[in-house]
Amino acid sequence: xxxxxxxxxxxxxxxxxxxxxxxxxxxxxxxxxxxxxxxxxxxxxxxxxxxxxxxxxxxxxxxxxxxxxxxxxxxxxxxxxxxxxxxxxxxxxxxxxxxxxxxxxxxxxxxxxxxxxx
Numbered sequence: 001x002x003x004x005x006x007x008x009x010x011x012x013x014x015x016x017x018x019x020x021x022x023x024x025x026x027x028x029x030x031x032x033x034x035x036x037x038x039x040x041x042x043x044x045x046x047x048x049x050x051x052x053x054x055x056x057x058x059x060x061x062x063x064x065x066x067x068x069x070x071x072x073x074x075x076x077x078x079x080x081x082x083x084x085x086x087x088x089x090x091x092x093x094x095x096x097x098x099x100x101x102x103x104x105x106x107x108x109x110x111x112x113x114x115x116x117x118x
Contacts, residue, residue: 002059002097003080004032004040006049006088012042014100015080022102034059035098040091049088059095 002016010025012032024030024042031054032040038057043050048066064073071086084090 002034002093003076003084004042004051004091004093005084006042006044006051007085009044009047012049012102015083018097018100020100020102024102027104030102030104033101034093035100036093036095038093047087051089051091053091057093057095059093059097062092062094064090064092 002014002018004012004014007013010023012022012024012030014020014022014032022030024044028043030042032042034057036057036059037055038053038059038061039055041052041054047069050066051063053061053063064075066089067073067086069085069087073081073084073086073090076084076090080090
């Protein structure tokens with residue numbers, strides 16, 4: 001299991017069988033890509049972390065919406081309920097992960113260009 005959430009106003013946390021911390025102060029929309037094929041968008045604005053799945057991978061996906069600053073995520077299991085701030089969405093991915101990458105750029109293949117002669 002891997003949990004993904006925002007912390008403070010400048011960190012994205014990945015916790016679980018794969019652990020990472022990515023700094024993203026004032027960076028705008030960012031992307032996390034996982035080895036199973038899952039891609040998440042991450043954005044901090046108006047005091048809230050929003051995390052959304054934009055590409056479905058092989059991992060099972062669960063999301064808990066931000067509950068508000070100073071409020072705990074009561075629905076999360078054990079230690080996560082204590083460590084995840086209420087001003088962040090939380091995404092839980094269940095499945096095998098070998099790596100994660102983080103950055104600003106994401107580009108999908110244009111289905112209209114498949115098979116096109118360049």
